[in-house]
Amino acid sequence: MSNEVLVTVDDRGIATLTLNRPDALNAFNADQIAGFNAAMAQVTADPAVRVIVIAGSGPVFCSGADVRYLKWAGGLSYEENKVDARKYAAMGESVYAASQPVVARVQGGAYGGGVAVAAACDIVISESSAKFAITEARYGFTPSLMVPYLLGRIGQRECRRWCLSGETMPAADAFRIGLADIVVDDSLDDKVAAVVDSLLMNAPVALAESKASVGENGYPPIDAAMIERTLDAFVAGRGSEQASEGADAFIAKRPPRWAMEADA
Amino acid sequence: MTEKTVLVDIDGRGVATVTLNRAEVHNCFNEAVVIGLRDCFDDLAGRDDLRAVVLQAEGKSFCAGVDLNWMKEIGTFTEAENVADAKRMAGMFDKLNTLPVPTIAKVQGSAFAGGLGLIAACDIAVAADHAKFAVTEVRLGLIAAAISPYLIAAIGAGAARRYFQTAERFDAAEAKRIGLLHDAVPAAALDGAVDGILANILKNAPASLRACKRLIGECAGPITEDIQNDTAARIAAIRATPEGQEGISAFFEKRQPAWMAGTEG
Structure with a gap:
């Protein structure tokens, strides 16, 4: 098992997935994407897991797709590009579809694909100093x-x-528009722990049913x-001359x- | 016609500035303005070198909606002419909404009724913080029709239920809170705020932006021709009713419409 994504499950059923390429600001490459998908498959299938926390090691939660990875994918044939893109898309899909609540712990910043993963989470908790940008x-x-x-x-x-616009927004704007649900000035870990504690007070099946019900009736x-x-839009985009x-x-x-x- | 009602300028960066130029009547739109805007958006949509569009207005107000002199004239139209006019209006909003490049509404003053439609059909909206807004159609016995798909997409059904029915005025801070505006800034900072957003857009890849805008529209639910025809039919129908006629007559006779008797304005 690679160490691109670390997985721990504690005795209360809290699974923590940690993006672990801090030197690259946790930018997604093929290995980290595979590691993330494997970790999500493992924890979502584990009946002991009641809450999933997604975190990033180092100064930044996630800086999005690694440009070298994108360049590699852009050089693939359309079909190969799409096969690979499905793995990228699977990260958001697995978070969104997980029967357990998924919490994002955002320190420093979330950019591009990092925003994608956070957006798919049920609860996004961010440091007030963090920045967000959709930079694609x-x-x-x-x-x-x-x-x-x-x-x-x-x-x-x-x-x-x-x-x-691709503008960088402070956490306060992310909170105002609904990209971040909770923004804290003091300890991020304390707030994540408090939210997880409240989730653990709720019945697992009721949580799963609630999450499914919201997802099925959401718009779009x-x-x-x-x-x-x-x-299709993503594959066409990263295969384009402009992306290159x-x-x-x-x-x-x-x-x-x-x-x-x-x-x- | 001595003065053009819609001005267009395209700079060397590929940024088009479209200016509503009827300051003396608060930039309300009549047939000439609707046609002018429609043709201008049509022309801009065909330009491959276009990178962004700024929609702005001359004078104190951004746009006061439909010109009631024009609305009064429509009262003399046949049903077919009435519907054709309403469809033309709906088509103008559609062309603005589907311009292939990012669009920014630079709102220097108040906007009412159809003026809110212009703002909502732009991708990004920034206003001077003294500007006021209202969805005033029901005060005149009419309904917000052609603008509704865009306005509801921007502010949501919750805020629409309130403001479409109360026609109350709201300020720029409230307009930002409900999603009509992305930012409200002091008037002196409006140019800088819009330039800042433009500067960001001009760093982005043009084909990516076009693909991205198209995808957001498709995923969010496109405003189809059926929807446009439906809204056109609704405004055409209501402005031919006795209530619609009474509202417009009362406006020109500077009296309260019949339904307002005995109430506080």
Whole structure:
């Protein structure tokens, strides 16, 4: 088992998945995605697990997809790209579909795919100093896979703004629009522990039924057709010439050719 | 016509600025404005080099909605003409909503009725914090129709139930709270706020933005031609009713409409 994602399950049934590539600010690459999916499969199938906490080691929760991984995926054939993209999409799907409540512990920041994973969680708890940004378009691809979860959390209005502008927002804005549910000035761990304690007071089956009921009746409904549509958009995006330019520019530490310097 | 009612300027960055230019009547829209906007959005939609659109207005008000002089004239129309006019209005909002690039409403003053539709059909909206807003149609015996799909998508059914039915005024802070605006800033900071968002957009890959905007619209539920035709039919029907006629007549006769007698304004 890789150590890209650490898994612990304590005797109260609290499973903690820790993204563990701190040197890369926990950017998702193929190994970490596989590790995450394996860990989610393990803990969601474990009848002893009552709550799942998703955390990141180091200064930042998750900086999104690793640009080198995206570049690699962009070079695949459309079909191979889509097979791989399904694994990326499976992270959000497994969090959203887990019968146990899933809590995101966000320190430092969540960017791109890091926002996607957080958005799919039931409760997002963030440090007040953390930053959020939906940065995909900066690199020439699209935040397609998270759109269903974002629409459910922040609605179309805020989705349009933050997906199109790629602006960085402070945790206070993330809280205001519904991307973060709880923002704390003091100890993040204390708050996560308190929320987990309250979840453990609730009946597991009732929690599972409640979560399913909210998911099934939410708008928009996140069904197979929605997932397929977002996958196609994501695959087309990261296979595009723009995505290739975005990755090259990032690696070469130069602005991509579309970037304009404006006076603001 | 001496002055153009809709001005368009496209700068070297590919940012189009569309300006409502009827300040003397609070930028309310008549047939010429609706056609002007529709044709302008049509033209912009066809430009491959376009990166963003800013919709702004001249003068004190952003937009006071439909010109009631025009609305009065519609009262003399045949049913077919009435419906055709309502469909043209719905089509204009659709073209704004589906412009392929990010759109920003730069709201320098108050907006009422159809003016809120223009704001809601833009992707991003920033206003001067002194601006006031209201969904005023029911005061005139009419309903918010063509703008409803966009406004409800922005503010949600909960806020729509209140403001569509009370027609009460609300301030920019409340408009931000319910989702009509993304930001409300002091008037002197409005240019800077919009420029800041534009600067972010111009760092992003154009094809990504177009794909992203299209996907959000599809996932959130597209505003189909059926919906547009339905809203057009509803406004066409209600403005031909005695109540609709009474509301417009009362406005021009500067008196309270019949249903308001005995109430406090």
